[in-house]
Amino acid sequence: MVQRESSKSQLVRSGSPVRTCVGCRERALAVxxxxxxxxxxxxxxxxxxxxxxxxxxxxxxxxxxPGCLNRAIRRRAFGAALRVSGHLDISAVAQMLEAPRDSGVNTAGESYTSKR
Known part of the structure; x- marks a missing residue:
């Protein structure tokens, strides 16, 4: 019988929801x-x-x-994940995460246009 390494999802307790971060694309517990x-x-x-x-x-x-937020912005992942197109204002998310001003996120007007 072939032994396989257990995947990350199998290491998580059964019944715990696992989601994927839109920024780094890593799987993690929803909590x-x-x-x-x-x-x-x-x-x-x-x-x-x-x-x-x-x-x-x-x-x-x-x-x-803030790093995952920056990656999601750079990849334009919010529009695809939320299935919306057009102008997306992400200032509320950036404000909640309190992204430092030198991290590449412009906290005065975080927005971009989705090409979806």
């Missing part, structure tokens, strides 16, 4: 990640944090780390 959802705004969508995991709609998951 370790921040859920974000898209809300309709005047000029597109606002990506807002959902720490209680109660807001309606499709969610995306992100490590509560």
């Amino acid at each position: 370790e990640l921040l859920r974000v959802v898209a809300r309709a705004a005047v000029d597109g969508y606002a990506v807002v944090p959902d720490p209680q995991r109660r807001l309606a709609g499709r969610g995306a998951w992100l490590h509560p780390d």
Whole structure:
């Protein structure tokens, strides 16, 4: 019989939800990640944090780390994960994570246009 190494998902306790971070693409327990959802705004969508995991709609998951936020912005991952297109304002998420100003995130106007 062939012995296989157990994958990361098998190491997690059964019944614990595992999600993928849209920034770094690593799998982690849902309790370790921040859920974000898209809300309709005047000029597109606002990506807002959902720490209680109660807001309606499709969610995306992100490590509560400014580095993962920067990678998600650079990869334009929010639009694809949330299945929205157009202007995305992520200032609420950046403010919650309190990203340092020198990290590449412009906290005055975090937004980008999704090409989805």
